[in-house]
Amino acid sequence: MSLLRKLFGRRDAAKPRVRVCVECGMPIAEHKPWCSIFRTQQAMNQRAEDAPTAS
Ligand SMILES: [Zn+2]
Numbered sequence: 001m002s003l004l005r006k007l008f009g010r011r012d013a014a015k016p017r018v019r020v021c022v023e024c025g026m027p028i029a030e031h032k033p034w035c036s037i038f039r040t041q042q043a044m045n046q047r048a049e050d051a052p053t054a055s
Contacts, residue, residue, distance in 0.1 A: 018027045024035035031038030 020026065021028050021031055021035060021037055023037040024032040026032055026035070031041075
């Protein structure tokens with residue numbers, strides 16, 4: 001019970017809004033390894049890095 005009270009009691013404290021992933025429910029900085037959104041992100045990053053700068 002004290003835990004709940006702690007949680008609700010802290011509602012007043014202005015805490016920074018953390019964007020949570022809709023897929024894994026974790027903060028976007030802490031995706032689960034199995035998260036598909038995370039994987040997509042990784043793939044995109046990889047592609048961006050691998051992309052040859054055609055010049
Ligand atoms: Zn995620």
